[in-house]
Amino acid sequence: MALRHFLTLTDLSPAELEQLIQRAIELKAEHKARKTSIQFPNYVLGMVFEKSSTRTRISFEAGMAHLGGHAIFLSSRDTQLGRGEPIEDSAKVISSMCDIVMIRTFEHDIIERFAANSRVPVINALTDDYHPCQLLADIQTFVENRGSMKGKQVAWVGDGNNMCQSYINAAVMLDFKLMVACPEGFDPRADLVAAAGDHVEIVRDPVDAARGSDLLVTDVWASMGQEEEKAERRRKLAGYQINRTLMDLANPDALYMHCLPAKRGEEISAELMDDPNTVIWDEAENRLHAQKALLEFLLKQAEA
Structure with missing residues (x-):
């Protein structure tokens, strides 16, 4: 069988995506019941971090331990990737010593080149274009609380960033309507929007996106690598x-979600973040x- 990677949600079929979400729900129940899920003893996950993260590192490292394996944390300071070694060369070496590799990086081209030269599965733990692992957690959270997303309406509020673009993938695969509310200049990629057809609509007023929605989602206004633009992004x-x-x-x-970390009082109100009935913390846990x-x-x- 051909080697499978997970660089975007579309690397799964819609049926595989739904099956994976159901399996995640099963694994969660087993974990709560303290049932062992050791399946991969002596397997090694290589975790390459060019962008830091709390939830990504903990969830992957803990998850691999639960499965009986081990995870190795590699920051750009700890590898030759950070010193200019070609991505292709690093991929060949790392994949010869690990059973699976997770990468959190900048340009999406980096992970595509890595995967093309890897002998083991590669997982996109975030690039500038997509964040599919977070979508798995978001979908799981919605399914647990409200059932299937088919036929629902989701409102994305804010920057049409990597999270938004993975939501576009999800809208097509799971057959829901995505209303993207963003100011001009912050649209998601035009090719993704065009390919999604009637599944995606861009509006400028968040009110138009929120009205009739079953889920509202947002993210920080300035992501990693955009620190110098923070004041201008906050204004717009x-x-x-x-x-x-x-x-x-x-x-x-309706539910609301945030992939975290959040800026209370900016993209989401403190009132909603601190509401005891929010599913945001379940959403974070579901990364695991x-x-x-x-x-x-x-x-x-x-x-x-």
Whole structure:
């Protein structure tokens, strides 16, 4: 069987995506019941971090331990990648010593080149274009609380960034409507929007996106690598906050999510972040379970 990677959601079929989410829910229940899920003893996950993260590192490292394997943390300071070694050369070496590799980096081209030269599965743990692992957790959270996303409406509020672009992939695969509310100059990639057809609509007013939605989602206004633009981005995105007023326009049982870390009082109100009924913390925890399901899927595919 051909080697499988997970660089975007579209590396799975819609059926595989739904099966993976159900498996994540099963693994979560097993974990809560303290049932062992050791399947891959002596397997090694290489974790390449060119961008730092709390949730990504903990979830992958803990997840691999739960599966009986081991994870190696590699920052750009610790490898020759940070000293100019060609990506292709690093991929050949790292994949010869690890059973699966996770990369969190900048340009999406980096992970594509790495995967093209890897002998083991490669997972996109975030690039400037996509964040598919977070989408797995978000989808799991919605399914656990509201069931299938098919036919639902999701409002993305803020910058049309990598999270937004992975939501575009999800909208097509799971057959829901994505309303993207962003100011001019912050649109997601035009080719992705065009390919999504009727599944995606871009609006300028968050009110238009929130009205009738079943889920509202946002992200920080300035991501890693955009620190110098922070003041300008804050000015242009200042009306794109998920708050109680916006939630009141959504459907009565609508959920709201944030991939974290959050800036209370900017892209999301402190009131919503601190609401005891929020699913944001379940969403964060589900990174662990969804990624365990992903690791299991890719490792089993590699052995088939």
